[in-house]
Amino acid sequence: xxxxxxxxxxxxxxxxxxxxxxxxxxxxxxxxxxxxxxxxxxxxxxxxxxxxxxxxxxxxxxxxxxxxxxxxxxxxxxxxxxxxxxxxxxxxxxxxxxxxxxxxxxxxxxxxxxxxxxxxxxxxxxxxxxxxxxxxxxxxxxxxxxxxxxxxxxxxxxxxxxxxxxxxxxxxxxxxxxxxxxxxxxxxxxxxxxxxxxxxxxxxxxxxxxxxxxxxxxxxxxxxxxxxxxxxxxxxxxxxxxxxxxxxxxxxxxxxxxxxxxxxxxxxxxxxxxxxxxxxxxxxxxxxxxxxxxxxxxxxxxxxxxxxxxxxxxxxxxxxxxxxxxxxxxxxxxxxxxxxxxxxxxxxxxxxxxxxxxxxxxxxxxxxxxxxxxxxxxxxxxxxxxxxxxxxxxxxxxxxxxxxxxxxxxxxxxxxxxxxxxxxxxxxxxxxxxxxxxxxxxxxxxxxxxxxxxxxxxxxxxxxxxxxxxxxxxxxxxxxxxxxxxxxxxxxxxxxxxxxx
Numbered sequence: 001x002x003x004x005x006x007x008x009x010x011x012x013x014x015x016x017x018x019x020x021x022x023x024x025x026x027x028x029x030x031x032x033x034x035x036x037x038x039x040x041x042x043x044x045x046x047x048x049x050x051x052x053x054x055x056x057x058x059x060x061x062x063x064x065x066x067x068x069x070x071x072x073x074x075x076x077x078x079x080x081x082x083x084x085x086x087x088x089x090x091x092x093x094x095x096x097x098x099x100x101x102x103x104x105x106x107x108x109x110x111x112x113x114x115x116x117x118x119x120x121x122x123x124x125x126x127x128x129x130x131x132x133x134x135x136x137x138x139x140x141x142x143x144x145x146x147x148x149x150x151x152x153x154x155x156x157x158x159x160x161x162x163x164x165x166x167x168x169x170x171x172x173x174x175x176x177x178x179x180x181x182x183x184x185x186x187x188x189x190x191x192x193x194x195x196x197x198x199x200x201x202x203x204x205x206x207x208x209x210x211x212x213x214x215x216x217x218x219x220x221x222x223x224x225x226x227x228x229x230x231x232x233x234x235x236x237x238x239x240x241x242x243x244x245x246x247x248x249x250x251x252x253x254x255x256x257x258x259x260x261x262x263x264x265x266x267x268x269x270x271x272x273x274x275x276x277x278x279x280x281x282x283x284x285x286x287x288x289x290x291x292x293x294x295x296x297x298x299x300x301x302x303x304x305x306x307x308x309x310x311x312x313x314x315x316x317x318x319x320x321x322x323x324x325x326x327x328x329x330x331x332x333x334x335x336x337x338x339x340x341x342x343x344x345x346x347x348x349x350x351x352x353x354x355x356x357x358x359x360x361x362x363x364x365x366x367x368x369x370x371x372x373x374x375x376x377x378x379x380x381x382x383x384x385x386x387x388x389x390x391x392x393x394x395x396x397x398x399x400x401x402x403x404x405x406x407x408x409x410x411x412x413x414x415x416x417x418x419x420x421x422x423x424x425x426x427x428x429x430x431x432x433x434x435x436x437x438x439x440x441x442x443x444x445x446x447x448x449x450x451x452x453x454x455x456x457x458x459x460x461x462x463x464x465x466x467x468x469x470x471x472x473x474x475x476x477x478x479x480x481x482x483x484x485x486x487x488x489x490x491x492x493x494x495x496x497x498x499x500x501x
Contacts, residue, residue, distance in 0.1 A: 001026050001201050004173065007190050014186040018112035019069065022193035023175040026201055031172065033062040033165050037282070038265060039207035040066045045284040046159050047127045048268065049434075052276035059278075060168050065127060067160025069177050072107065072126070074100050074154045076136045077147065082107055085160070087179050087189075100137050100154050105393045108437055111158075115437060116175045118164055125434040128156030128283065129290060129446060132401050132425040139411055145424045150453040151288060156435060161200060174200060220489045223257045225422055231478070232471035234420045235463075241416055242467045249343055250407035252420055253428070253462030254478050256485070260457040262492055264289035267450060270491045275373040275484035279444035281432055290427060292449030293484065295372055298431045299399045301392045301441045306356060306384045308348045310404050312464060313337040313378030316480050317371070328369050328376055340466050341367060341378050347403035347410065348382045354398040356384030374483045392441045396431075402445050405429035405462065427451050428460040450485055459485045 001024040005013075013020045037048045044066045051059030067085075074080035079097040086092070096103045108126075118125075134153040135141065164173045174197055178189050226234065231254055238250045260267070268282040268291045277293040297309040315331045318324050331337055345363060353361045365381035386395065406429070407413025428451070433443035450459045461481035463474040490496045 001174075001198060003194065007187070010190045010193075011186050013114050014180045014184075014189075017114040018180060019114060019177050020180055020189075021114045021116035021175050021177050022190070022197065023116060023173055024197045024201075026172050026174070028165055028167070028170045028172045031204060033064050033163075034265075034269060035207070036064050036163055036172075036204045039204045042284075045265075046157060047284070048280075048282040049127065050272065050280040051278050052272075052280065053278060058167055060166065062165040062167070063127070064163040064165070065157070065159035065161065066163075068157045069160050069179075070111070070126075070158040072104055072128070072154065072156045073152045074103075075147070076100065076134060076153050080104065080107075080154070086181075100134060101393045101397060104154065104156070104435075105391070108435070111437060113158070113177065113437060116162070116177070118162070118173070118175065125436045126156040126158050127434055128154070129427055129432040130154055130396075130400065130430045130443075131427050132405075132429040132446075134430065135401055135414065138397055139414070141411075141414055142418050144418045145421070148424045148426045150456075151426045151451065155285065157285070176200070219495060220258055220486075220493050222486065222489075225255050225257070228475055231475050235465055235469060235471040235474050237420060238416065238465040239467060239469065242465070247413050247416065248408045249340055249464055249466050250413040250416055251405050251429075251462045251464050252417060253425070253460045254475075254482075255423070255428075255458055255460045256482055257456070257458040258489065259455055260452060260489065260493075261455050264291050264452055267291050267452075267488055267492045271450070271484065271488040274487055274491070275448065277372060277448065279432070281444075281449075283432070287454045289452040290432060290446070290449060291452065292432060292444075292446060294432065294444040294446065294448050295370065295377060296402070296404065296445045296447060298402050298433075298443040298445045299395055299441065300443070301386065301395050301439070303440070304386045306352050306386055306395055308352055308382040308399065309379060310341075310344050310348045310382070310402070311370075311377045311379050312341040312344045312404050313367075314477055314481065315376050317374055317376060324371070324376065331376065331378060332367065332369070336466060336468050337378065338367070340464055341380070343408055343466075344404050344464075345380045345382065347408045348380075348399075351399045351403065352382055352384040355387055355390045355394050357387050360385035375480060392435070392439050396441065396443070400431060401429055404464070405445060405447065407464075425460065429462070448481070448484060450488070457489075461485075 004023040046065035049063040071083040080103040083093045131153045162175045271293050272280050275293045277295045279294040281292045283290040296311045300307040315327045361384040370377050370379045427446050430446045431443040432446050435441050461478045463477045
């Protein structure tokens with residue numbers, strides 16, 4: 001391993017920051033992101049972020065996190081809990097009351113952290129998620145459904161260790177952060193850091209996967225709520241609201257619940273293989289885990305640039321190139337699908353426009369096709385330049401939740417969702433990704449995602465309802481979107497194979 005940070009550089013950083021990074025580089029030709037993540041003890045697992053661009057080629061960077069230096073977690077009703085962990089792992093906790101986004105903004109502005117010289121977008125980044133229900137912090141919605149206790153509305157961590165895989169240079173940069181407390185000897189910390197990173201790398205290289213076939217367990221039993229007939233009735237109820245002029249479009253969903261006693265990493269390995277997507281993620285925190293392969297960006301901020309990439313319009317993959325091309329032509333020429341897509345692009349333009357400089361909002365791609373393992377989507381791309389005096393938290397507030405998972409007008413659609421769905425959505429239709437101390441973010445919509453709490457797991461899938469929707473077709477679309485997650489469970493459970501791990 002080559003030390004990227006010299007002793008002199010480390011000493012200088014301790015004069016400017018309370019939390020200082022130490023980093024080294026190794027070749028990545030004998031170690032994969034999944035292999036590294038699997039080498040961590042369960043209690044030290046953090047996150048694994050990967051990307052497949054356009055469903056066909058791997059993104060340049062993968063990110064693997066272990067341990068926690070800072071944790072930010074909160075419920076709208078309860079406030080924000082901030083936990084800081086010392087070099088020895090001792091926690092120091094405080095509880096703050098108020099608006100979760102405002103509290104997080106203030107806390108991040110006060111963090112004296114050396115960013116670590118990482119690639120753009122991961123400079124001093126936190127990784128985590130916002131639940132759909134965080135919207136209650138800044139929009140008045142009726143409270144028809146009970147609070148879900150299994151997942152917080154906001155959960156982000158700053159890791160103890162971060163490994164950045166560069167798949168172009170075939171190098172891995174490993175970074176660890178240390179607290180430089182008053183009276184602390186920087187020379188001693190530097191020596192400790194060299195030893196820690198050497199042990200980290202050695203443990204990863206010596207670790208071996210279990211390549212044994214998955215043992216067969218009892219069949220996966222899935223409970224769907226609402227039932228098919230109720231879902232179709234909900235579609236009709238939405239159309240009544242559309243005819244009454246309350247809304248133009250709305251997204252209602254079904255929840256699929258089941259027992260799962262396996263390793264979330266096994267589920268992630270299957271999902272990334274059968275449904276490669278731009279946003280692949282595994283986030284673990286104790287007995288909670290998010291496992292996802294989301295195709296859709298909620299919002300990305302890089303400097304002044306704001307990006308949205310709405311998806312609306314779906315058709316099933318057929319298995320043959322000829323049928324896929326025919327289905328794609330029919331999808332793009334379908335008046336219902338085109339009208340719904342244009343409506344949601346306009347909603348995205350409006351959201352971006354709320355925090356953009358006047359005259360800078362534009363649609364750079366309109367109604368292009370993207371192919372995934374089980375479906376083909378219609379996608380557009382919206383951009384704007386951030387208004388002076390606004391920041392990433394203003395952008396999140398303006399764009400959250402996605403119009404493609406709520407409806408138009410957004411607030412009225414969310415009110416109707418609250419009346420029709422039988423429980424709060426939790427992480428589903430929220431956002432997963434990174435928040436940077438430099439003011440950037442890269443957040444995917446939490447769809448095609450599995451949420452695990454203890455031995456219980458669930459995922460959701462929705463359909464966009466417009467005036468001429470056919471209830472039976474909308475339910476088929478929901479089932480189609482659920483297929484990748486259902487198959488991942490069957491494979492991880494040993495029902496479909498042979499599949500070697």
